[in-house]
Amino acid sequence: xxxxxxxxxxxxxxxxxxxxxxxxxxxxxxxxxxxxxxxxxxxxxxxxxxxxxxxxxxxxxxxxxxxxxxxxxxxxxxxxxxxxxxxxxxxxxxxxxxxxxxxxxxxxxxxxxxxxxxxxxxxxxxxxxxxxxxxxxxxxxxxxxxxxxxxxxxxxxxxxxxxxxxxxxxxxxxxxxxxxxxxxxxxxxxxxxxxxxxxxxxxxxxxxxxxxxxxxxxxxxxxxxxxxxxxxxxxxxxxxxxxxxxxxxxxxxxxxxxxxxxxxxxxxxxxxxxxxxxxxxxxxxxxxxxxxxxxxxxxxxxxxxxxxxxxxxxxxxxxxxxxxxx
Amino acid sequence: xxxxxxxxxxxxxxxxxxxxxxxxxxxxxxxxxxxxxxxxxxxxxxxxxxxxxxxxxxxxxxxxxxxxxxxxxxxxxxxxxxxxxxxxxxxxxxxxxxxxxxxxxxxxxxxxxxxxxxxxxxxxxxxxxxxxxxxxxxxxxxxxxxxxxxxxxxxxxxxxxxxxxxxxxxxxxxxxxxxxxxxxxxxxxxxxxxxxxxxxxxxxxxxxxxxxxxxxxxxxxxxxxxxxxxxxxxxxxxxxxxxxxxxxxxxxxxxxxxxxxxxxxxxxxxxxxxxxxxxxxxxxxxxxxxxxxxxxxxxxxxxxxxxxxxxxxxxxxxxxxxxxxx
Numbered sequence: 001x002x003x004x005x006x007x008x009x010x011x012x013x014x015x016x017x018x019x020x021x022x023x024x025x026x027x028x029x030x031x032x033x034x035x036x037x038x039x040x041x042x043x044x045x046x047x048x049x050x051x052x053x054x055x056x057x058x059x060x061x062x063x064x065x066x067x068x069x070x071x072x073x074x075x076x077x078x079x080x081x082x083x084x085x086x087x088x089x090x091x092x093x094x095x096x097x098x099x100x101x102x103x104x105x106x107x108x109x110x111x112x113x114x115x116x117x118x119x120x121x122x123x124x125x126x127x128x129x130x131x132x133x134x135x136x137x138x139x140x141x142x143x144x145x146x147x148x149x150x151x152x153x154x155x156x157x158x159x160x161x162x163x164x165x166x167x168x169x170x171x172x173x174x175x176x177x178x179x180x181x182x183x184x185x186x187x188x189x190x191x192x193x194x195x196x197x198x199x200x201x202x203x204x205x206x207x208x209x210x211x212x213x214x215x216x217x218x219x220x221x222x223x224x225x226x227x228x229x230x231x232x233x234x235x236x237x238x239x240x241x242x243x244x245x246x247x248x249x250x251x252x253x254x255x256x257x258x259x260x261x262x263x264x265x266x267x268x269x270x271x272x273x274x275x276x277x278x279x280x281x282x283x284x285x286x287x288x289x290x291x292x293x294x295x296x297x298x299x300x301x302x303x304x305x306x307x308x309x310x311x312x313x314x315x316x317x318x319x320x321x322x323x324x325x326x
Numbered sequence: 327x328x329x330x331x332x333x334x335x336x337x338x339x340x341x342x343x344x345x346x347x348x349x350x351x352x353x354x355x356x357x358x359x360x361x362x363x364x365x366x367x368x369x370x371x372x373x374x375x376x377x378x379x380x381x382x383x384x385x386x387x388x389x390x391x392x393x394x395x396x397x398x399x400x401x402x403x404x405x406x407x408x409x410x411x412x413x414x415x416x417x418x419x420x421x422x423x424x425x426x427x428x429x430x431x432x433x434x435x436x437x438x439x440x441x442x443x444x445x446x447x448x449x450x451x452x453x454x455x456x457x458x459x460x461x462x463x464x465x466x467x468x469x470x471x472x473x474x475x476x477x478x479x480x481x482x483x484x485x486x487x488x489x490x491x492x493x494x495x496x497x498x499x500x501x502x503x504x505x506x507x508x509x510x511x512x513x514x515x516x517x518x519x520x521x522x523x524x525x526x527x528x529x530x531x532x533x534x535x536x537x538x539x540x541x542x543x544x545x546x547x548x549x550x551x552x553x554x555x556x557x558x559x560x561x562x563x564x565x566x567x568x569x570x571x572x573x574x575x576x577x578x579x580x581x582x583x584x585x586x587x588x589x590x591x592x593x594x595x596x597x598x599x600x601x602x603x604x605x606x607x608x609x610x611x612x613x614x615x616x617x618x619x620x621x622x623x624x625x626x627x628x629x630x631x632x633x634x635x636x637x638x639x640x641x642x643x644x645x646x647x648x649x650x651x652x
Contacts, residue, residue, distance in 0.1 A: 170496055171567070171574055173581030233570045237563040241497070244559045248497055255499030262588035 005030070013209045016246035024213045031202060031210045035067050038201035042184050042257075045152060045196060051075045052150035052193075054141065055098075055106060057091030059211040059218040060156030062098050064199055066216060068154065069102055077106035078144050078153075080137055083117025084225060091219050098216060107148065109140050116310050118225065124316035125309060129225040132309065139306035142297060145193040152187075157197040160204040163249045164234040166256055171234075179266040182257065190289045191298035203242075203249065331356070339535045342572035350539045357528060357536045361393050364527035368510050368583075371478060371522060377401045378476035378519075380467065381424075381432060383417030385537040385544045386482030388424050390525055392542060394480065395428055403432035404470050404479075406463055409443025410551060417545045424542060433474065435466050442636050444551065450642035451635060455551040458635065465632035468623060471519040478513075483523040486530040489575045490560040492582055497560075505592040508583065516615045517624040529568075529575065 001011045001021050009023030015030075022030055039045050051068060055061040055077045068075050079095045081088050092108070099106045111117045116136060122129045141153045162183070169177045187194035199207060211218055226232070242249050255261065289298035294307040303311075327337045327347050335349030341356075348356055365371050377394060381387040381403045394401050405421045407414050418434070425432045437443045442462060448455045467479045488509070495503045513520035525533060537544055552558070568575050581587065615624035620633040629637075 171578045173578075173584070173587065230571065233567055237567050240566075241559055241563050245556065252497045252499075258499070260593070261499065262591070265588070267586070 012213065013206075015206065017203070017242070017250065018247075027209065027213065031206060032067055032070065034201045034206075035198055036071065038183070039196075039198050042182075042200075044184050044198055045073065045154075047072075049073065049151045050149065052078050052107075052141070052145050052148065052153045054078050054080070054137070054153060054155045055095050056080075056156070057094040057219045058156070059208050059216070059220075060158050060161075060199060060204075062094070062156075062216050062218050063207050063211045063214075064154060064156040065098070066102075066214060067210075068198070075154075076148065076150070077104060078140070079106045079108050080140055081108060081110040081112070082133065082223075083110070083112040084119055084223070087219075087221065087224055090221075094217055094219050098218075107144055109144065111136065116306075116313055121309065121313050122225070124313045130229055130231075133225075135305050135309055139297060139304065141195065142191055142193050146191055150193065152194045152196055154196050154198055156199055156207075157183075158199045158202055158204050158207050159249055159253060160235055160238070161231070162197065162200050163238055163253050164231045166253060167234045167238060168230060175263070175267045178263045188289055188298065190291065191296075192289055200253070201250065338539065339532075341532065343529070343568070343576065344573075353535065353539065357532060358393055358396065360527050360532075361524055362397065364509070365522075365524050368508075368526075370510050370524055371399065371480075373398075375399065375477045376475060378404050378433075378467070378471050378474065378479045380404050380406070380463070380479060380481045381421050382406075382482070383420040383545045384482070385534050385542070385546075386484050386487075386525060386530070388420070388482075388542050388544050389533050389537045389540075390480060390482040391424070392428075392540060393536075394524070401480075402474065402476070403430060404466070405432045405434050406466055407434060407436040407438070408459065408549075409436070409438040410445055410549070413545075413547065413550055416547075420543055420545050424544075433470055435470065437462065442632075442639055447635065447639050448551070450639045453635075456555055456557075459551070461631050461635055465623060465630065467521065468517055468519050472517055476519065478520045478522055480522050480524055482525055482533075483509075484525045484528055484530050484533050485575055485579060486561055486564070487557070488523065488526050489564055489579050490557045492579060493560045493564060494556060501589070501593045504589045514615055514624065516617065517622075518615055526579070527576065 001014070003009045003011045003023035003026050004020050005022055005026035009025070011021035012024050013027045014021040018030075020030070045051065051073050053061065053065045053068060053075050055065055057079070065075060065077055077095065077099055079092060081092055095106055118129060118133050118136070121132050121136075125132060144150070145153050162181070166178075166181060168174075169181060183197040183200040185195040202210075222232075238249060238252075256263070258264075289300055290302075291297070292299045292302075292304035292307055294303045294311075297304045297306065299305070301308075327340070329335045329337045329349035329352050330346050331348055331352035335351070337347035338350050339353045340347040344356075346356070371377065377399050379387065379391045379394060379401050381391055383405070391401060391403055403421065403425055405418060407418055421432055444455060444459050444462070447458050447462075451458060470476070471479050488507075492504075492507060494500075495507060509523040509526040511521040528536075548558075564575060564578075582589070584590075615626055616628075617623070618625045618628075618630035618633055620629045620637075623630045623632065625631070627634075
């Protein structure tokens with residue numbers, strides 16, 4: 001099959017949701033346009049932004065960094081070493097190798113050194129691994145952005161990620177989560193940096209194809225701690241629908257983002273407010289945050305959720321040490 | 327495993343979404359309670375109602391009829407013979423056999439005699455089979471209900487059917503469809519009968535188990551014309567989620583039905599209104615209907631969608647006859 005754009009080279013990527021098939025060069029053009037369009041439509045980035053790109057070593061975040069560098073944005077990479085045996089080392093290696101190929105050195109945060117490696121934290125605290133990881137990452141996004149004077153933090157969430165999350169929020173009618181789910185989370189005075197997801201219009205398959213054709217080497221294994229993540233169940237369900245009805249995902253997500261969609265409003269009744277408060281505490285805020293009594297980070301409680309998490313890990317450690325010495 | 331209710335008999339039905347397992351007798355009690363609760367919560371039926379139960383010969387509608395008879399409701403069955411080779415005969419046989427076992431004779435409408443058998447109509451008209459079938463069925467629901475002085479029409483849609491439809495409506499943000507999707511469609515003056523779905527709280531598996539354990543003989547084959555129906559894709563996707571997270575479906579549907587859900591309001595902007603008008607024309611109305619110039623049935627257009635459909639089939643037939651005689 002010939003490329004539907006240049007009509008000369010052999011097509012390498014078939015995209016049923018766009019009724020298209022592209023050769024590598026034309027696919028690069030297409031993919032970058034999709035990302036640019038996603039940035040423009042929702043005003044995610046301005047040319048003068050200093051962008052902190054969160055890179056995990058997986059395809060999405062490395063492709064995001066690649067596209068933003070090629071797009072002329074001023075970027076630095078942030079790698080958070082979660083302290084997961086083997087997986088974290090392999091991921092870091094990919095990040096360093098990619099960064100070097102673009103003449104960059106990423107900022108590295110090691111959770112083991114920060115006293116809160118994810119596997120230990122998960123053993124100490126009765127919380128889902130992915131939920132702990134989210135809290136910790138959000139904390140460092142804000143901290144590193146403030147330290148490095150970045151104006152915005154970009155993550156590699158793609159259309160599959162966003163629609164899986166949307167489906168989960170709809171299945172349980174999480175009104176607070178629904179109202180705040182968006183590729184753009186505005187920043188707040190006091191240390192909450194703006195967060196954007198420039199890949200929201202491109203699918204996982206498209207991102208993987210871009211990474212592969214550009215020769216970007218990334219970790220292909222899923223995080224070993226997220227194997228049971230419910231998001232994977234939603235993602236798989238949507239994949240089956242997309243396979244049968246190409247284009248469903250983008251229609252679903254764009255229809256959700258439409259400002260006339262009533263789910264975009266935070267519900268006003270008291271019960272919903274309580275749910276909302278609980279979520280805000282988890283770190284994705286609305287309204288002006290306070291300052292954490294322990295570390296000075298923005299928070300909606302007395303101490304920030306990161307400091308409370310760290311405190312609980314510390315306590316569990318002391319308890320174990322005390323038991324061991326008896 | 328012992329029944330979790332009587333703790334004596336062996337369990338025959340396991341229900342992960344209710345953390346329960348029942349022996350046949352206790353399952354009957356459970357199932358009837360679920361249906362009764364679904365009727366009570368949404369005030370679907372009153373004791374004085376005369377209920378026209380639409381029976382297709384499949385498990386859902388025969389189980390519905392069974393539960394309503396046992397619940398003391400005054401019921402009659404309506405079988406619409408779609409004129410589908412083999413399938414329609416086999417379905418009718420099951421309906422007649424079940425009805426006879428309860429001392430009943432169903433009302434039978436034969437679409438072939440009415441000049442609009444589904445397979446021929448589908449060949450003549452550029453419309454999906456399931457869509458034609460829906461239009462025709464709605465027409466006869468209203469007509470037979472009016473002729474027989476029934477106060478309400480009941481169909482066998484279960485929780486799986488309703489959530490599959492809900493998912494489809496959400497994936498495409500069909501605001502008009504979403505606002506009107508409900509187990510209770512109120513009647514309208516002028517011949518639109520109230521329509522209810524008393525099985526909305528019970529799943530397909532539960533309904534099948536009820537039918538099987540009660541010895542109700544039903545057609546197990548899917549309608550041969552609905553094989554490509556998108557609703558089956560949504561149903562399968564939700565089944566995979568339900569398998570991994572039992573109870574998701576009922577949470578999803580109940581959260582949707584909650585009156586505080588903003589999607590329950592018909593959107594007010596013009597574009598949405600146009601979409602709404604198009605849907606209303608298809609037969610599920612809001613506001614007072616007019617009278618069809620051809621047959622006197624309720625409609626929102628000059629002639630009802632059934633008469634227009636019949637007209638198109640008639641025209642196609644004449645055209646074919648004229649071509650044949652040349």
